[in-house]
Amino acid sequence: MRTVTVVGASLAGLYAARELRAQGFDGRLVIVGEERHRPYDRPPLSKDFLTGRADEDQLALTDTEEEAELAAEWLLGTRARGLDPRARTLLLDDGGTVVTDGLVIATGASARRLLGTDGLAGVHTLRTLDDARALREALSGAGRRVVVIGGGFIGAETASSCASLGHDVTVVEAAPLPLLPQLGPEMAAVCAALHRRGGAELITGTGVARLHGQGTVTGVELADGRTLPADLVVVGIGAVPNTGWLAGSTLPLSDGVLCDDGCVTALPQVVAVGDVARVGGLRAEHWTSATEQPAVAVRNLLAGRTVDSTRPLPYFWSDQYGARIQFAGRHREGDGVRVVEGSTTEGGFLCLYEREGRTTGVLAVDRPRSFMRARRELARAGAQPAGRGLPFRPERAEPLAPVSEPG
Known part of the structure; x- marks a missing residue:
């Protein structure tokens, strides 16, 4: 391969670029990113960055030395708008094209938005650095009434950060409990108690009917008829994989780019990694997937066929209250x-x-x-007999301590 293009300049895309060089690819490397920013770490956006404990320079995933070693062409602030597999050509929204021998799709996902809220000030999502900048600025005033819609990881972490800043926080979750699919009812109930312990109100079992406000949000009307006053609304109701630009490309799409266990698509010269990739029937929006999949994907891309597969143990973490x-x-x-x-x-x-x-x-x-x-x-x-449990010795209670993996 003379040219490999990585579409997506966030965590998974950066790891793919690193793997290409580490695995011996010395040809032309092009990195296309819709955001104008160099790769940055997203997990701190809802935590330390939102509360002001971290600045933008602490989010950076690369430095000038590494960028020089990658020797990549960075096309930032540029969105991919199409793919012509036969011509092996990536189409860009600025009218440009990139002819490429191999392609890594790492376009991630975008935050879901509530219908009918476009143009209503005070309504935020939290997925990108620009999202976090806007929300951080909005939270700079004192005593804001914040309604967080969605009790998943982003919603819970954002609620926690808002509460720590002294705002009046209410979390609205349509399901009976937050994190119910991930943890089951018993442990979801335990984790739900963290909201109340942290000073936030948790309302479950009802959805949102509409938002109130003329120009600026003033309230959230629930499906059960109640209306919550709100100065700010944060919508955390999941994400949608960024695959729209691939329509008409012949690549199979279904809640992501369909891949085999080696992150290889129906076209052996195209692989997908991170939040946009549906690998072996599963799409995992977790930091570990974005960092572990690229090594396998690049190995298969350079081989021109699937010679390796990835079946990592699913893992996630969340810092709340x-x-x-x-x-x-x-x-x-x-x-x-x-x-x-x-x-x-x-x-x-x-x-x-x-x-x-x-x-x-x-x-x-x-x-x-x-x-x-x-x-x-x-x-x-893999799995242990339940009667034996896992071979480790329980420790005494201890305070939370930092671990080596960032959260």
């Missing part, structure tokens, strides 16, 4: 849950998810060391 939630494995409805360390009412805990006599997942709140050990064992063994 001073607590760190960590989960590894897979939860399904009906799984049993067993607390093996600490208490769900105070001081943090670690628990195991079990199904048909096997350990399938591990969840921890404020138990980073025990969790990392249990996660390693789960990844190494």
Whole structure:
């Protein structure tokens, strides 16, 4: 291959570019990014950046030395608008084109928006650095009434940050509990209590009917008829993979770019990684997927066929109201849950998810060391007999401590 183009200049795209050079590709490397920013770390946007504990320079994922080593052509502030596979040509929204021998799709996902809210001031999403800048500025005033729609990770973390800044925060979740699909009812209830402990009101089991306001939002009307006064509304109702530009390209699309277990699409010269990739039937919007998939994807791209596959143990974490939630494995409805360390009412805990006599997942709140050990064992063994549990010794209660992986 003489030219490889990476479409998407965030975490997954950067890791793909690094892997291309690390695996010996010395040809022309083009990186196309819709945002005008160099790659930056997204997880801190809803946490340290929003609260002012981190500045933009601390979000940067590259420096001038690494950029020189990558020797890439950066086309930032440029959106891909189409792909012509036969001509191996990437079409750009500025009218330009890139002829390429290989393509890495890393266009990520965009925040879902509430219908009918375009042009209504005071309504925010939080996905990009520009989103975070706007929300941080809006929160600079004192005593704002903030309604967060959606109790998932982004919603919960944003609510936590707003509460820590002294604002009046209400979280609205349509499901009976936040994080119910990810954690199951028992542990979702435990984590839901963090909102109340952190000073935010949590309303569950009802959706949003409409927003009120003329020009600027003033309230959120719920499906049950209640109206919540609001100076700011943050919409955290999930994300949509950025695949619209691939319409008509012949690449199969279904909630992402369809790939085999090696991140290879129906075209062997095209791979996909990160939030936009549906790998082996699953699309995982997690930091670890964006960092682990590129090594396999690039290896297969350079080989011209699938010679390696990726089946990492799913892992996510979330920092909310001073607590760190960590989960590894897979939860399904009906799984049993067993607390093996600490208490769900105070001081943090670690628990195991079990199904048909096997350990399938591990969840921890404020138990980073025990969790990392249990996660390693789960990844190494795949699954353990439930009667044996995982081979680690519980530790005494300890305060939350930083771990090596950024959150």
